[in-house]
Amino acid sequence: MNYNFAERVSQMESSVIREILKVTERPEVISFAGGLPAPELFPIKEIKEAFCEVLEGDDPSALQYSTTEGYLPLRGYIAARMREKGVEAGPDNILITNGSQQALDLLAKLFVDPGDVVLVEKPSYLGAIQTFRSYQAGFCPVPTDDQGIDIDALELAIKKQNPKMIYLTPTFKNPTGVTMSLERRRAAADLLGKYGVPLIEDDPYGDLRYSGEPLPPVKSFDDAGRVIYLSTFSKTIAPGLRLGWIVAGRELIRKLVLAKQGTDLHTGTLVQRAVYRYLEKTDVSGHVLAIRREYGRRRDIMLEEMRQNFPEGISWTRPDGGMFLWVTMPEHIDTIQLLERAVEENVAYVPGAPFYTDREGLNTMRLNFSNSTPHQIKSGIRRLARLFASCLH
Numbered sequence: 001m002n003y004n005f006a007e008r009v010s011q012m013e014s015s016v017i018r019e020i021l022k023v024t025e026r027p028e029v030i031s032f033a034g035g036l037p038a039p040e041l042f043p044i045k046e047i048k049e050a051f052c053e054v055l056e057g058d059d060p061s062a063l064q065y066s067t068t069e070g071y072l073p074l075r076g077y078i079a080a081r082m083r084e085k086g087v088e089a090g091p092d093n094i095l096i097t098n099g100s101q102q103a104l105d106l107l108a109k110l111f112v113d114p115g116d117v118v119l120v121e122k123p124s125y126l127g128a129i130q131t132f133r134s135y136q137a138g139f140c141p142v143p144t145d146d147q148g149i150d151i152d153a154l155e156l157a158i159k160k161q162n163p164k165m166i167y168l169t170p171t172f173k174n175p176t177g178v179t180m181s182l183e184r185r186r187a188a189a190d191l192l193g194k195y196g197v198p199l200i201e202d203d204p205y206g207d208l209r210y211s212g213e214p215l216p217p218v219k220s221f222d223d224a225g226r227v228i229y230l231s232t233f234s235k236t237i238a239p240g241l242r243l244g245w246i247v248a249g250r251e252l253i254r255k256l257v258l259a260k261q262g263t264d265l266h267t268g269t270l271v272q273r274a275v276y277r278y279l280e281k282t283d284v285s286g287h288v289l290a291i292r293r294e295y296g297r298r299r300d301i302m303l304e305e306m307r308q309n310f311p312e313g314i315s316w317t318r319p320d321g322g323m324f325l326w327v328t329m330p331e332h333i334d335t336i337q338l339l340e341r342a343v344e345e346n347v348a349y350v351p352g353a354p355f356y357t358d359r360e361g362l363n364t365m366r367l368n369f370s371n372s373t374p375h376q377i378k379s380g381i382r383r384l385a386r387l388f389a390s391c392l393h
């Protein structure tokens with residue numbers, strides 16, 4: 001059947017890389033490709049108890065339709081956590097979403113008309129690029145370095161492009177692991193006040209820090225009320241819960257509520273109540289600390305193995321947190337072509353090019369360190385090192 005799809009569907013491409021990566025489901029393949037947390041750290045027992053306790057209360061409202069804004073006690077809990085991070089927020093400033101991915105979709109639905117420009121970091125989170133693209137956004141990629149986005153280039157791009165919004169992942173960015181410096185956070189917030197542009201601050205990884213000092217979110221410097229902050233329980237509890245949130249001014253929250261009503265009415269009542277119960281009765285900071293210790297260990301093992309085994313001419317980032325690091329190969333190496341050979345060697349990564357909106361980054365790749373055991377990390381990095389050595393000499 002030939003469907004007469006809407007024009008925007010032409011922007012939704014399936015990717016060659018996804019096809020190659022399908023084979024990573026084979027148990028012999030060590031995959032650094034996915035963005036998955038370590039499943040052995042999911043608090044299954046505690047989550048199971050929380051669901052049971054909510055249902056044992058025999059309160060049918062746990063299974064009833066509920067408000068689009070989200071479960072009020074959960075919004076209160078999140079608002080209190082945001083205040084600890086220096087962000088002034090009450091429950092009315094919070095909208096519960098089906099993960100931050102839905103938040104990105106709702107924001108694009110509200111802000112992006114076909115052809116509108118979104119400023120993104122170079123490179124940027126693929127899931128955000130795909131969502132904005134599905135609303136027919138145009139992109140202006142802004143250069144970044146090891147301190148985050150280049151502020152002068154950002155200001156120039158705002159002046160030249162008149163963007164509808166800016167999208168940043170300031171902390172332990174997916175895909176590079178880089179964190180924006182304190183000075184640049186302040187400077188970015190100042191620019192928003194000066195030019196009146198909204199900024200989406202996507203912060204799924206902020207609580208996963210393994211070294212260095214915590215930094216306040218850009219939103220904490222947001223005197224002009226322009227920053228829309230997103231986060232999620234996907235990385236600190238479990239992604240299958242599909243529970244995230246938006247922090248914004250009340251007026252914008254009201255518009256987002258309208259957008260969400262058309263999408264799914266509300267986020268699951270039972271899951272919100274169970275997660276709230278879990279948060280209330282568990283030592284959540286102890287749980288997050290255990291994740292940080294383990295991921296920090298895995299990051300260190302990966303970095304050390306790379307230092308010992310990768311041939312000269314290759315460079316990589318050394319993130320203070322999150323789940324990824326970023327490898328840059330010599331200019332002539334095409335990491336999409338190389339992926340087929342890597343998969344033959346039973347090791348996988350994600351090529352960097354899809355994280356760019358302007359066909360750059362062909363010689364880059366993203367490696368995930370949270371979802372492989374230390375033993376797998378050692379073997380996988382050695383397999384990659386052998387492959388790299390064979391194509392560089």
Ligand SMILES: Cc1ncc(COP(=O)(O)O)c(C=O)c1O
Pocket residue numbers: 035098099100101102125127169174202204231232233234239243244
């Ligand atoms: C930067 C970034 N934003 C958003 C998401 C989506 O997260 P969620 O599971 O909350 O939808 C991810 C997931 O990997 C991410 O890396």
